[in-house]
Amino acid sequence: MSKRAQVEMAGLVVVVILLTLGMLFLAQFALRDDAAKKIFTRKGLAYSTMSAMMKTTISDPECVAQLRAEIYPQLEKDLLEDCALYADTSPGGYSLYTCGGKHSCIYVRQQLAQFLDQVLWHKNYEFSSRLLRSDHPVELVSIKKNAGCPATRERDASDAFFLNTEAGLVESILYLCE
Amino acid sequence: MNRHAQVHLMETVAVLIIFFILIVFGLVFYFRYQQVALKEKSNELLAARAVDTTTRTMFLPELLCTKGAAEPEDNCVDVLKLHYANSTILKYSAEYYFDLFSYANVTVTQIYPEQWSVQLYYQPKPAWKNKEVTFFVVSLRDDTRVTQGTAYGLGYLTVEAYS
Numbered sequence: 516m517s518k519r520a521q522v523e524m525a526g527l528v529v530v531v532i533l534l535t536l537g538m539l540f541l542a543q544f545a546l547r548d549d550a551a552k553k554i555f556t557r558k559g560l561a562y563s564t565m566s567a568m569m570k571t572t573i574s575d576p577e578c579v580a581q582l583r584a585e586i587y588p589q590l591e592k593d594l595l596e597d598c599a600l601y602a603d604t605s606p607g608g609y610s611l612y613t614c615g616g617k618h619s620c621i622y623v624r625q626q627l628a629q630f631l632d633q634v635l636w637h638k639n640y641e642f643s644s645r646l647l648r649s650d651h652p653v654e655l656v657s658i659k660k661n662a663g664c665p666a667t668r669e670r671d672a673s674d675a676f677f678l679n680t681e682a683g684l685v686e687s688i689l690y691l692c693e
Numbered sequence: 694m695n696r697h698a699q700v701h702l703m704e705t706v707a708v709l710i711i712f713f714i715l716i717v718f719g720l721v722f723y724f725r726y727q728q729v730a731l732k733e734k735s736n737e738l739l740a741a742r743a744v745d746t747t748t749r750t751m752f753l754p755e756l757l758c759t760k761g762a763a764e765p766e767d768n769c770v771d772v773l774k775l776h777y778a779n780s781t782i783l784k785y786s787a788e789y790y791f792d793l794f795s796y797a798n799v800t801v802t803q804i805y806p807e808q809w810s811v812q813l814y815y816q817p818k819p820a821w822k823n824k825e826v827t828f829f830v831v832s833l834r835d836d837t838r839v840t841q842g843t844a845y846g847l848g849y850l851t852v853e854a855y856s
Contacts, residue, residue, distance in 0.1 A: 519701075522705065522708055529712055533715055556740075560830065563768040563829050563831065566768045566832070567831055567848075570769075570832045571805060571845050572838075572844040574805075574806040634804065634828075
């Protein structure tokens, strides 16, 4: 009887060991983090997209028609700054640049939306550009694809791009998510 | 007594059989897991190679924008260099650039202001099974576009790595 009990005990131990090993394997799958490469690529893509878009020179002849020097404006340095200075007069009021016959804020929003759609067609994104005034921030540009990338979702961001203007500091950021 | 011993022996044999069946199940499960893990690892390595190739292309001196004193600009491709580097890279792809890019397809596409595309390097692997595609958005600097200042276009770099 004692020997039988021992054999049964040994059998139980084997079963417990096998179950434990199986659960360890399952835990390994469940607790695995996103591959570092995926995060690096998405973050790199967000940063490179922002960097490239903000430097883009707008080639619309209407942008320079009213100005003396024929220097075509860059999206961030000139147009976004103009939008920050004349945000209160958007959409129908005055702005220094009137690319496509539109207020600079409207043009920047449309152009950025077009760029993002063309280069990030395979991702969801959320772009935001705000003027940080002392009293309250003003949203200059906000573009979202498929409800954007809220903080509750897994997302990666470009670094914040800052632009110092006479109207205040402009902060731009791009979020990417799947 | 003899019968009792026989029954006892049969019990032991049955326990051992079940034990070995469980061992076999465990081994089969482990080998299947290893198979999946190896395939995943292979995909990970392919993705890493695609990212490596993209990074190398973005920092290639034949394409990189510089600010005169050899100071490079990040995420920028010089369009003038690109059009000349294209023929050089294609000419020496087997002797030199294969060591850098391996089996890959590297393309630069501009979307603004004009749309065009340049295939820099193309070396597909014969009978390839997997392909990993990586995109990076880049500025395309063209010093001939305007009379004053420097003009930056917008485009993207596509790298397809084969395995």
